[in-house]
Amino acid sequence: MTSAEVSVEATDGETTILKSVCRSCHGGCGTLLHVRGGELIKVEGDPDSPLNRGRLCPIGTVTRDLVYHPDRLKYPMRRVGKRGSGQWDRITWDEALDEIATRLGRIKEEYGPESIALGTGTGRHHIRWVSRFGHALGTPNWAEPGFAQCFHPRVNTCILTMGEYPVCDFTGDVPAETIMYWGHNPVNSGPDGETRFNARDSLAQAKNIIVVDPRETELAKRADIWLQVRPGADDALGLAMLNVIIGEKLYDEDFVSRWTHGFDALAAHVGQYSPEWAEPITWVAAGKIRAAARLFAKTKPALLEWGCAIEHTPKCIQTIRALSMLPVLTGNIEIPGGWVFGMKGIGRFPSLIELLSPEANAKRLGGQQFKLLGGEGADLPAAHIPTLLQAMREGKPYPVKAFLVFGNNTLTTYANSSLVYESLMKLDFMVNADLFMTPTAELADIVLPAASWPELDQIAGLPTIAANVVLGQQKSVRVHECKADEEIFTELARRMNLPGCTEPVRDVLDSQLKGLGITFEELTKKGFVKVPFKYGKHEEKGFKTPTGKIELYSTRLEQMGYAPLPYYEEPPESPISAPETAKDFPLVLTTGGRIPFYFNSEHRQLPKLRKARRDPQAEIHPDTAARFGIESGDWMWIETKRGRMKQKAKLTTGIDARVINAEHAWWFPDEEGPEYGVWKSNVNLLTNSEPPYDPAMGTYQLRALLCRIGKAE
Ligand SMILES: Nc1nc2c(c(=O)[nH]1)N[C@H]1C(S)=C(S)[C@@H](COP(=O)(O)OP(=O)(O)OC[C@H]3O[C@@H](n4cnc5c(=O)[nH]c(N)nc54)[C@H](O)[C@@H]3O)O[C@H]1N2
Ligand SMILES: Nc1nc2c(c(=O)[nH]1)N[C@H]1C(S)=C(S)[C@@H](COP(=O)(O)OP(=O)(O)OC[C@H]3O[C@@H](n4cnc5c(=O)[nH]c(N)nc54)[C@H](O)[C@@H]3O)O[C@H]1N2
Ligand code: SF4
Ligand SMILES: [Mo]
DSSP states (O other): OOOOSSSSOOOEEEEEEEEEOOOSOOOEEEEEEEEETTEEEEEETTTOOTTTTTTTOOHTTTHHHTOOOOBOOOOOOOOOOSSSSOOEEEEOOHHHHHHHHHHHHHHHHHHHHGGEEEEOOOOOTHHHHHHHHHHTOOOEEEEETTTTTSHHHHHHHHHHSSSSEEOOOOOOOOOOOOEEESSTTTTTSTTSSSHHHHHHHHHHHOOOEEEEEEOOHEEEESSSSOOOTTTTTTHHHHHHHHHHHHTOOOHHHHHHHHHHEEEHHHHHTTTTTOOOHHHHSSSSSHHHHHHHHHHHHSSSEEEEHHHHGGGTTTTOOOOOOOOHHHHHHTOBBTTTTTTEEOOOSSSOOOOOGGGGGGGHHHTTTTTTTTHHHHSSTSSSSOOHHHHHHHHHOOSSSOOOOOOEESSSSHHSSOOHHHHHHHHHHHHHHEEEESSOOOOGGGGEEEEEEEGGGGSSSSEEEEEETSSSSEEEOOOOOOOTOOOHHHHHHHHHHHTOSSSOSSSSSHHHHHHHHHHGGGHHHHHHHEEEEOOOOOOOOOOOOOOSSSSSSSSSHHHHHHHTOOOOOOOOOOOOSSSSHHHHHHHEEEEEEEEEOOOOSSTTTTOTTTTTHHHHHHHHHEEEEEHHHHHHHTTTHHHHEEEEEOOEEEEEEEEOBBBBBTEEEEOOOOTTTTTTTTTTTTTOOOOTTSSSSSSOOTTTOOOOBBBSSEEEEEOOO
């Protein structure tokens, strides 16, 4: 086992320097927290950390401003006026926890535990604690807006078909020769579970770059081949690349014959998807599709870096299936510089799922229908958001009466915000724990002040799932009456006499670190542990699938009643699938491309970041703008069948004249509460949570929609 060279708590005069890990995004950057007199005075990147080597992104850099922001929630509060009226009274933690325990107890008794739902946000330090508390409470209903839409579709699909979730080998010695970035812009975002700095460094080392993106991002400008795909046509493009790789025999014959199942079936199946077939669907020239497939297949190691854009339309699982086969057919699995499986430095999290009876499990909303989200095909089963919201609104299939939100601004990040608002207003009881008052928290009965990352103990394993590097996050300062989410769950569980979730947080962390032979205390001294890496792990025992091979033809998906081979399907609201709608809404809308200054709906309170992006921006081609009388910097309406909102026009030739790109998760903490401008520029007023959904994952439509635009006065 290797570990950080410098083990600290080093002191410098009266300043203590504590090693920790930034969690302001999905996390992972090692940090040094300078603390003096109980106050955080400086935050630096840890030069020893293999994930960021001393660097911090703009968000990490302003951590001090986040921790001590005057608008932080400082103590628990109880709503005094009617729901959403914005009137609050300060209460004590005892009063808050007692009231929550009592009201949940009553709801549980009258309607059953499943009528209590929990919500959280992406990749949070406490994400698994939310479902754990739910399991202790007896409810299978917890949700996260990224679960059916972000990362977990990839995780669950790969576990079923490859046995594990593959990650890019960024911390090894061999750089990838070719990297293909698909619906993913790590220069801005940082991949799910990797840190953005790893991704950037690998970019600098790669000889060839392929980018699949409807927008000409900085990454696309640097690419050798940029495929300007029509939003939502990724499945067609992926299938056409498989067609080329198989048709031209560019695959790794040895790897395919030894380690894959169902190649012949796949080969026969993708024969229909030629680049010429794909050209009118994808808007990418057949010759370019061929060139990209050849470049990817003929260089080694070749990496696929994929992002959430492929998970924001309802055919997400089949798109993931098609794309995942590109590195597989070309033999880029478990080799240095390729896609690798993790060393799993963190032990099993005590999720307490065993506390849910089979009957309780079967009640998970949407779980029976969407088996990869909430049933047997899910790594961590979660409820289906549209089904959950329907249960709040209509009491069907059974009523959901309470919603406990720990770190999600529901009105900004769930699809179809108007419907979300309507649903939340129907609740009997809502609790919201957050760092700040948000338009969503304003709808709650009780608001709890959550601790930010330097105020709490946790462990982080990076990349997520793989946990090749394990980092310690330590409580370094205390602010106001803020409490870590984990502690809130523990205290509530004790007060409610629940059958689990009552032990001290550090005991859980210690239990997860047992396999590493280290305690949490020791880990925080070191900062991080890098688990020695091994390639070719399948050589010993095969892949953890029913056939022991990577299943190109998926026996598990087939068994669950889903398609065993990937296929093409139009997004439900596209110029091809909905030509009638397209007459009124002629442009294709995509949303949510990440910007470096904000993490989803967060950080707009922080002046240094807000200066970098004052207002929401929507990208539009100059010809289209001219057609609608829109000039650069104008506020512009964007409207779909669900609603309309406005963002500022950014004119660029780097987007197709038929496409609009709008930013996501906007609200304005500087505008008046309780709404804080949440209905002004919120892109999820436009998105769709109605069916059809991905048949296996329940994914709804955040991108690839039809819209129209106009100049806003
Ligand atoms: N700074 C910052 N970092 C973040 C976040 C943040 O909000 N801010 N969010 C975090 C979260 S939750 C996630 S999931 C990740 C997401 O990070 P990424 O996976 O990088 O996702 P996006 O930036 O949303 O989209 C990536 C690219 O996909 C393109 N795109 C849009 N529609 C399509 C399409 O239909 N097909 C294809 N092929 N491409 C398309 C966009 O133009 C964009 O350039 O970032 C995480 N990191
Ligand atoms: N249209 C559109 N919608 C999207 C996307 C898109 O690209 N387009 N992206 C989707 C994706 S990929 C994802 S993952 C989701 C993201 O959705 P979420 O991850 O749920 O993000 P937010 O809604 O911004 O909620 C985060 C909230 O948690 C609070 N918070 C931060 N740290 C803590 C903490 O430690 N404890 C507690 N209790 N609260 C904390 C923040 O202040 C903020 O209010 O959005 C999805 N929505
Ligand atoms: S990339 Fe994420 S973990 Fe790293 S400094 Fe930025 S916000 Fe923190
Ligand atoms: Mo996400």
